[in-house]
Each structure stands twice: as structure tokens, then as C-alpha cells.
Amino acid sequence: MIEFNDIYFSRSTGPVLEGIQLRIKKGEYLGIMGDNGSGKTTLARLMTGLLLPEKGDVRVNGISTGDRNRLLEIRHSAGTVFQNPDAQAIGETVEEDLVFGLENLGLPVPEINKRIEKYLDLLEIRELRHRTIRTLSGGQKQLVNLAAVMVMEPEYIILDEPVSMVDAGHRRIILEHITRLNHEGTAIVHITHDPDELTGCHRLIVLSGCRITHNGTPPEVFNQLFVEKKMDVPAPFAISRELGLPPVLTTEALLEEICQLK
Amino acid sequence: MSIEIRHVTHIYDAGTPHETRALDGIDLTIGKGTVFGLVGGIGSGKSTLASLMAGLDSPSDGSITIDGEVPSPGKNVGILFQQPEDLFFERTLFKDMVLGLTHLGLSEEEVEKRIFFTLDQVGLSKQILSRSPFHLNRGTLRLAAFASVLVMNPGYLILDEPTASLDPGSRKRLVEIIKRISEDITIIYISHRLQEVIEVSDRLVVLDKGNITFNGTRSDYLDWGAGQDGGEYLPILNQILYRLHQLGLDVDLKVTQREDVVEQIRRTLERT
């Protein structure tokens, strides 16, 4: 479990997060939305001790992120795909980057190779294996960052806008794979501005004014957001509501509802 | 007055095992006063073409001219990089914004006036000017980068994923700005967000592994996208319309706004 106990965090410009109370259970899929500057990335960085709260404490599987001696344990159980695709890579080439973390886990070479092949295949970026990361395109970097975290097979995966720069085909592959990993037991924290990415999550929270203002299942929260007209909701959800149909989250479900009326 | 791209090929790391043919004999004319949508899969060559048009690199083969001249950085072409931090190097946003403008020989007052006006346009407050670009949250950083390019008043504006990381409010504002300024400025709009590309573009080009696979009007694009398997080149609203059409419902496949899509569905349901 990742726990936030009454967290306060501020910057020179003022408070960023206040009184944050949050529990992310093992195997949960949590979506996070909120306007620019609402503190989403700050929240993500607090989860793995990249930032420390001024008040309250953050715990990962019971270990406080302030416990510097056990930070490595925390970072092994929770991996983050950062919002800036240039901020993450450690290795020079894609392969080196993936090998680095796996060697740290102490895995034998054949196992390392097997994992790298598996994830490069899954994300359909096999041909990038020997490329220099610096020279990759924006979307290619984003995919490599995802692979670098997935290959570690951590208990929690934290995604800060993981598909903001990939094409529709890769977006679908990634979202499907995130859902599959979650079904197999990985907890997912997924930050995004695009509600259509979040139709598979269990719970959705919205940050605003330093606090969690919405917290519920996706249909519950999207319904509130739709009524408040403050934030985007998935296109099929908005269309079903506007047509007076039972609210649905996906295109498939929308088509089904419409066909029943026909 | 236009951008003329003739037989442009661009190869990275030529002669090495990593040789990449990023552009492969591209021919394209971008007429003045259009919004030109540039889409395609990851690594298809969009940012490469952008940097060649901005004069940041020269093509391995072929030629590019803008209003008859070889492009050179800062000269009438503004580019918003896919990585917004690539635009900044000063300690404050103000210094960064001033830097470009002083090259234009403007007075101090004029410089301030233009900066304030542009910030207001994109929805940023003046307070942000004293902050370091590198300490901004990512969406605001991208908006600040957009403002820094816009303030230069370029004749041609290349926007590489301008709305990635923007919240819905900022995204809508940016789309409105683009619609408004495109009467005077030629805009090349690169994005994976097809809904926005469709909304702003007069013409679209699709790149695939360095080749042009589509070049035409917005309406032609919607026809073309419907014919591609999986419909992944269509924005989600048009995907929904197309699927309904396949199910035998009589809907207009060319509307692009959500209200219009809802209206289309409502009408066809009333008829049946």
C-alpha cells in the first residue's frame, strides 16, 4: 500500500498540496486528473521519496519515504515514468538503459535478456534496442521510458502522462498492456489530462486548489465533472449523457446502447 | 509566398549501422495563410521536417525555400519545440522572452507591451515572468514556450505537439488563438491529437516512415482515414460516427464537434 497521511507540501510560490489523505492499495488502478499546476507531478514525486513532505508522512508498504536507508527498497517496489521524456534515461543506448536497472536487481544475464526482449516486443520497439536514446524521436523516448519501468516488474507503476506523445496505435497497445499488468496484480497510478485514457481505472481522483476534490469510481467522478462542466470527460460518456442514454465510458458500450434504440 | 519542399531526403548517421532515413524524397508546398496539419506515427519524420523548415539543419538531399529563400533560424520562422525546455536558457522567463525581441530592435516599452499582451493572450499571469522556466510545471512550461515564440510575431509558425501536457482549458484557448492568428500567419501544426488537428487544419499531410501517404483537405482526410484499417487515423468522434455508419445508421461523417455528433445521432434515431 502507498499511504499519504495528512500531507502538506509547498513551494516558494505557496502551498501545493494540503491535507492530502490517500491510500493506494496493492493491485489498485488509480487515475489522477487536475489542471496544470494542480500538484499531480508533485504527488507522484512524493510517492517514491523524490520529494519529502513538510508535514505528514508518505509510506510505501509501511516504509516511510523519509527513511533514507530504505529508499532503494521503495524505488524497487515503485517505478515511475516521468512526464518529461528527457528526464529519465540513465544509459546511453536503449539496451544499456534497460540492463542497468535489471543488473541492480541482481538478475542473471539470461533472465535480463529475456525480459528486455519481452518488453521491447510488447511495446513494438524491438528495432530501437541498440539506438542512442538522445537521438530518438519524442514518442520513441516515451516508449523506451515505459519499457525501462515495465522491465523491472515493480509492484507499483506510476505513470505521469505516459502517452502524451505517441500515436493512436501505440496508445492503444500501451493502455491495453497497462490494464493487463493491473489484472496480473500490478498497482497503477496514471496521471493524465485525457479522460479517454482512464476508462480502465478502478478509482479516479481530481486535484484542485491543493486538495483532492473528487474521489470515486470513474462513472461517479465523470458524472460530477460533467455536471460541473469544469473538466473534460470521455467522449462516449458525454455523448451518452447528452442523448439521455445510460452513461457509458467506451465507444463499444456507446454503440451497443445506440443499437438497442434503433 | 510559400514554403517549397523539393525532393527532400534526410538521413541521420549515414554510413553507420544506425543509419536512419528520416525523410525519403518529400515534395510539398505549404501555401501562405493556411493551417497545415502534420501527422503520422512516432518516428515518421515530423520533427525532422520541422527542424529543416526552421533552418536548424539542412537536408541531406533536395531543397527547402521559404518565400524563395533558404530558411535560417529566427528569420521569419518561429518553432515551438516538442521538448519545450529546448527553447529556454535564461534564469527567468522574462529574460528569455526579451532576448528574442531585442534582436528585432524594439524599444524597451514596446518589448514589455508585446510580452504582456502575449501572456494575456495565452492565459498566463505577469507574475510568471520572474520565475525560472525550469521550475515550472510542465503544462505551464509549454504555454510559456508558446508565448515566447508567439511574441516574435513570425510569418511562419511551426508547432510541434503544442498541447501535450496542457489541461483542457489551456488547450481550448490555444486552439482558439491558432484559429484567430492563422489569417496572418502560416501555421504548421504537428500533433498526435487528431481531434485538434482536424479542428484547426485546412490541409493535412500524413507521414509514414519518411514518406507522404496522404496530402489533402480536411474533408478528404476524413474519407481517407475511414478507409484505413482500424480507423486509427480518425479522431474519436469520427470513429464513433464511422462505426455507426457501418452499423447502418444514416449519419454525416464529416462533422467534427461533439454537439454536432450528438445532433447527428439524435436525428437519425428519431427517423428510425
Ligand SMILES: Nc1ncnc2c1ncn2[C@@H]1O[C@H](COP(=O)(O)OP(=O)(O)OP(=O)(O)O)[C@@H](O)[C@H]1O
Ligand atoms: N522545481 C520547482 N520549483 C518551484 N516550483 C515548482 C517546481 N516544480 C513545480 N512547482 C510548482 O508547484 C506547483 C505544482 O506543480 P506540479 O508540477 O506538481 O503540477 P502538475 O499538476 O503536475 O502540472 P502539469 O499538469 O502542468 O504537469 C505549480 O504551481 C508549479 O509551478
Ligand SMILES: Nc1ncnc2c1ncn2[C@@H]1O[C@H](COP(=O)(O)OP(=O)(O)OP(=O)(O)O)[C@@H](O)[C@H]1O
Ligand atoms: N539526431 C538524430 N540522430 C539520429 N536519428 C534521429 C535523430 N533525430 C531523429 N532521428 C530518427 O529519425 C526518425 C524520425 O524522427 P523524428 O523525430 O523526425 O520523428 P517524429 O515523427 O517527430 O516522431 P514523434 O512523433 O515520436 O515525435 C526516427 O526514427 C528517429 O529515431
Ligand SMILES: [Mg+2]
Ligand atoms: Mg505534471
Ligand SMILES: [Mg+2]
Ligand atoms: Mg517529433
